[in-house]
Amino acid sequence: xxxxxxxxxxxxxxxxxxxxxxxxxxxxxxxxxxxxxxxxxxxxxxxxxxxxxxxxxxxxxxxxxxxxxxxxxxxxxxxxxxxxxxxxxxxxxxxxxxxxxxxxxxxxxxxxxxxxxxxxxxxxxxxxxxxxxxxxxxxxxxxxxxxxxxxxxxxxxxxxxxxxxxxxxxxxxxxxxxxxxxxxxxxxxxxxxxxxxxxxxxxxxxxxxxxxxxxxxxxxxxxxxxxxxxxxxxxxxxxx
Ligand SMILES: NC(=O)c1ccc[n+]([C@@H]2O[C@H](COP(=O)([O-])OP(=O)(O)OC[C@H]3O[C@@H](n4cnc5c(N)ncnc54)[C@H](OP(=O)(O)O)[C@@H]3O)[C@@H](O)[C@H]2O)c1
Numbered sequence: 001x002x003x004x005x006x007x008x009x010x011x012x013x014x015x016x017x018x019x020x021x022x023x024x025x026x027x028x029x030x031x032x033x034x035x036x037x038x039x040x041x042x043x044x045x046x047x048x049x050x051x052x053x054x055x056x057x058x059x060x061x062x063x064x065x066x067x068x069x070x071x072x073x074x075x076x077x078x079x080x081x082x083x084x085x086x087x088x089x090x091x092x093x094x095x096x097x098x099x100x101x102x103x104x105x106x107x108x109x110x111x112x113x114x115x116x117x118x119x120x121x122x123x124x125x126x127x128x129x130x131x132x133x134x135x136x137x138x139x140x141x142x143x144x145x146x147x148x149x150x151x152x153x154x155x156x157x158x159x160x161x162x163x164x165x166x167x168x169x170x171x172x173x174x175x176x177x178x179x180x181x182x183x184x185x186x187x188x189x190x191x192x193x194x195x196x197x198x199x200x201x202x203x204x205x206x207x208x209x210x211x212x213x214x215x216x217x218x219x220x221x222x223x224x225x226x227x228x229x230x231x232x233x234x235x236x237x238x239x240x
Contacts, residue, residue, distance in 0.1 A: 003028040005073050006221070007049075007066065009111065010081030012038035014184035015130065018210030019078060019217050020046070026218075030070060032062070032081065053081055053107035054099045063114040070118075076126040076221055077115045079108035079152070084145040084186060097144050104148035105155075112159060112174075116166065124171040126221055129156050131178040133236045152176055153232050160230030173229040175220060180236025182208040204237030 005028045010016040012033035020029055020043055029046040033039055036050055047069075051062035066074070082104045085096040108129055119125030134142050135149030156176040163172035181187060181198050187207075190198075199207065213235050219225055220233065 004075035005030060005070055006076045006078065007032065007070070007074065007111075007115075008078045008080055009053075009107070013040045014186060015179065015182060015210050015213055016078075016080040017041060018214045019080065022211075022214035022218050023221070027075070027221075030066075030074075034081075053103040056102065056106070059102075059107045059110050063110050066111070067114050067118060071121075074115065074118050074122075074125065076128070077111060078128045078130065078217065079111055080130040081107065082130065082148075082186075084142060086141045086145070088141055089143045092144065100144045100148055104145065105151045108152060109155060112155060116159065116162070116172075119163070119172045120166040123167050126172075127156070127159065127174045128217060128220060129153075129174075129176045131176045131232065133178050133180045133234065133239050135178060136232075136234075137239075149178070153178070156232070157230050171226075173226070175228065175230070176232040177213065177216060177220070178232055178234050178236070179213050180208055180234070180239040182210060182213060184210065198239075202237040202239050206237065208235060208237060 006023060007030040008016055008020050009032040011020045011031035017040060020031055023029060024043050029043060030049060031046045032049050034052045049062060049065060051058040053059055112127055115125060115127055129152040131152040132149040134146040135153055138146050153176045156174045159174040163174060164170055216233060216235055220228060
């Protein structure tokens with residue numbers, strides 16, 4: 001039997017790569033990163049699509065290619081690519097603000113737009129947008145990053161409602177997954193003192209690992225999760 005196809009953005013490393021490895025048993029994968037050289041590992045049998053999401057034209061090209069090549073068969077999209085530049089807003093260069101808005105919010109919106117077109121025609125599909133605990137809690141020195149992540153939650157909730165109008169059999173689901181502190185390149189540069197502070201705030205008394213998130217995504221994509229829609233699933237050891 002043919003495997004269902006899933007797009008994972010930001011699959012070169014960290015959470016995206018772990019999600020890809022977890023899903024590779026059951027699904028056929030379309031993996032994205034900003035460029036081919038970024039991939040730390042290429043999962044055998046996967047398809048690769050590259051685009052730098054800071055560049056709006058590349059995002060347009062990426063969406064066109066996605067629709068053209070996988071428009072008949074796409075089962076799900078995981079909008080995982082993201083970046084952060086942590087600093088006080090009053091010292092944040094405009095180019096960093098634009099990069100966070102483009103990669104974390106504009107690109108997922110455009111990819112959701114493409115996916116909604118595809119899923120509307122196929123009458124089924126799942127979108128999972130990867131947000132963050134800070135999209136709800138806020139976080140000093142991550143104001144723009146947090147704003148983009150809060151945007152993704154609102155996007156998912158709205159699209160879940162929109163999907164009900166598009167799909168006759170109500171089989172399009174749109175969700176957000178919000179990890180807490182997970183050990184990847186993104187968090188590697190955080191000073192030990194700040195890490196200790198976060199650890200003190202986590203009832204589970206450990207940082208998350210990429211497996212914690214990948215396992216949840218595997219479940220959320222399955223038919224067992226068919227009644228989970230529009231909501232924001234927190235994976236943060238109880239942080240908020
Ligand atoms: N780690 C955490 O604690 C944590 C917590 C909450 C939420 N998250 C979210 O989880 C997602 C994955 O994070 P991570 O920790 O796995 O980060 P990561 O290890 O830094 O990986 C980020 C991924 O995003 C891609 N990306 C970055 N800039 C891009 C650009 N300009 N164009 C296209 N792709 C780009 C990267 O591709 P390249 O390698 O090509 O740059 C990479 O594949 C992000 O959305 C992040 O906000 C992470």
